[in-house]
Amino acid sequence: MQSNLISLAFNKIGGIFNHFLIKEPNPINRARIRMLSYILVCYLLFTGVLTISYFIAGEKLHLIRVSIVFVITISLIAITYFTHAWKIASHVILIVCTLGVYTNISIYVQNVNLETIQFVWLGILLSFYMHGLKWGWFYSIINILPVMIYTAIDNKNYFYIGTGPHEVSQLTYIFATYYNFVFITFLQYYFFKTFNKNFVSLTNTKNALNEINEKLKTSLHDVENLSNARMEFLSTMSHELRTPLNGVIGISNALLLQNPREDQEENLAVLKFSAENLLLLVNNILDFNKFSSDKARLENFAFDISALIQSNFSSIKLKAEEKLLHLSLHIDEILKNKYVISDPTRLTQVLSNLLNNAVKFTGKGSISLTVKVQQIDANMMDVMFIVEDTGIGVETERQENIFEAYVQATPSINRNYGGTGLGLTIVKKVLNMFGSKISLLSKPNVGTRISFNINFNYQQVSTQNFKETDNGKTELSHLKILVAEDNLVNILVIKKTLERWNVVPDVAENGRIALTKVEENNYDVILMDLYMPEMDGYEATVCIRNLDDKVKASTPIIAITADVNDAVIEKNLLAGINDVLPKPFDPEQLFAKIKQLTGVSAVVESEIKC
Incomplete structure (x- = not known):
């Protein structure tokens, strides 16, 4: 008490x-x-x-x-x-x-x-x-x-x-002396009590923080494992989806080149268009995960920028005609037959997403793509791309968030139009890789205008190295090519593609057969699938690179695979593969890569032993 x-x-x-x-x-x-x-x-x-x-x-x-x-x-x-x-x-x-x-x-x-x-x-x-x-x-x-x-x-x-x-007086003196002693002792007690309390509190806080850090480390490790598992799953799914798509798109291309009847050509065009749309969706999902883990990179190829733009614009023609939309394309004359050094796949990804969005969200009216050169000097040119439509537009308050993942203009958009909500997110991220920013002007029920600028290196490049010319059918006819592939549909697609250039390839159903054929014959190029029974493409490449015959060991190898990510590319380089072509592949890209590599004579030493 x-x-x-x-x-x-x-x-x-x-x-x-x-x-x-x-x-x-x-x-x-x-x-x-x-x-x-x-x-x-x-x-x-x-x-x-x-x-x-x-x-x-x-x-x-x-x-x-x-x-x-x-x-x-x-x-x-x-x-x-x-x-x-x-x-x-x-x-x-x-x-x-x-x-x-x-x-x-x-x-x-x-x-x-x-x-x-x-x-x-x-x-x-x-x-x-x-x-x-x-x-x-x-x-x-x-x-x-x-x-x-x-x-x-x-x-x-x-x-x-x-x-x-x-x-x-003695009594007063004793009182004053004792009072001072007690008070000094109390001050000592109180201050060190408070100090000790704070010290204990800090120690407890430190221990609690250490425990939280350990839990965070464990959680981060779990998240990293989950992320790796997700990437592995998506890579597997991408491979499994790309493989049949390669067959669909490849055969569609081959049939379209065989002078089909008008009704057949229309059906084939629809088939190809649908397959390419599905491929775009697969690429978007995979690329979104690449962007999330900062693994996406730009590549550099020489390509005809005008042809690429026209090809992308043509891809929406069928769907636009179904909706009775008016299409218009305006390409600066300076860009005609101009070859630039950049990443055609990423540029295609941007244009395809923007153009398909324009068609999807435009019920009536028009869609236009304008491409003009803003500035040009000896080696660089600044190109502006403008995509305009008369569609549903975007409300002002939602325009800032429209480029975020899974976000669409209104909650009813997904119900009425479908889609993943990833397209514009990927467009923004890809343009960031190009060092460009996207500009959006839009009014509800009036339309949308999206523009961006990209700086291209346009060093003078011989078009003979990058495009199948009029003489393309005979230009590769002297080459002896080995195709290492176990999927019958993919074999058919590659064979039909090579036959366009009067090339009849040898076929090996797995890596072991491919190695045997290389030991017995001289090939100018090997088209190597990476995943095959008995011996996969990596092992086969390593063994080829370690052959005693340096001419055979230096044979150019192009990996044709549905699994394309940074880890795969790094593994390819380590094994000695010269180049990678993703499935489904563009015949023109295959033509360009073969043309480039058939002049390569340097032996590529593998860091792995067979």
Whole structure:
């Protein structure tokens, strides 16, 4: 009961400055403010008792000093309460304490007694506790200095300054001495209790943070494993989807080149268009995951930019005609037959997504694609692309978020038009890779205008190396090509593609047969599938690169695979594969790669041993 009352009393005393104490974020400063409240209240009581005692005893000089301290204490309580200037108040207390040391030695005691030592001790402790090291040293020195001076001169020339020592009653002296001892001890206890509490709190916080960090590490490891598993799954799904699509698109291309009847040509065009749309969706999903893991990279190929733009625009013709939309394409004359060095696949991805979106969200009216050169110099040209439609448009408040993943213009868009909501996200990310930004202007029920600029390197490149010319059917006819592929549909697609150029390839159903054929024959190019039974494309490539016959070992190898990601490309380079062509492949790209590699004669040394 008694301890509870004492605790309650101290809580009341420590809470007199609570109105500004709660605003102090630093726990040490909060402890200092509470210490100040204890000092002021306790010394108000202390000096009040001494004032009465000195008045009764008739000790006028002591009464004057203690009365001054009493008035100062009341003033400091008021000043601190109303101005929150607790640091100034603590400086005043330290100055009063220091004056107590000086007046004791020079006037009241004229000696270094126990009370004087207490004042010195109190001044040293308070200065360090309340104001830190710099002020602590300052007040310590000015409090210790008179004691040191007195001690130094005491044995040599003892003298009094002033009117002589003034006696005080033993009871009063004992009260003052014991009170000071108890108060100094309490201040020590309170400060170190608070310090220890904060130290324990910090230690507990540190331990808690360490536990959280360990949990985060575990969670991050799990997330990384999950992400890798997701990428592995998507890569597998991409491979499984690309393989049949390669057959559909490849055979469609072959049939379209065999002069089909008009009705057959229309059906084949629809088939090809649908397959290419499905391929675009597969590519978008896979690329979105690449972008999420920062694994997407731009490649550099020479391609006819005008032809690529026309091809992309033609891809929407059938669907636009079904909706009776008016199409218009405007390409700057400077771009006609101009070859640029960039990534045609990524540019196609941007244009296909934008053009397909324009067709999807336009019920009536028109769609236009304008491509014009903004600036041109010796090696670079700045090209602006503008896609405009008269579709449903995008509300102003949603335009900023329309390029975020899975976001569509309104909640009803997905129900009415379908789609994954990834197209514009991928467009933005690809354009970031090109160093370009997309601009969107749109009004609901009026239409949308999307534009962007890309800087292209257009170094003069021989078109003979990158395009199947009129003589293309005989240009590769002298080459001997080996196709290593286990899928019968893919074999048929590649054979029909090569037959366009009067090339009759040899076929190996797995890597082991391919290795045997290379040992027995000389080939100009090997088209290698990566995933085959008995011996896959990697193992077969490694063994070919390690053949004793350096001519056979240096045979150019193009990997034709449905699994194209950075890990696959790195593995290809390590195995010694010269180039990679993704399935479904573009015949013109295959033609260009064969033309490039048939001039390669340097032996590629593999880092792996067969």
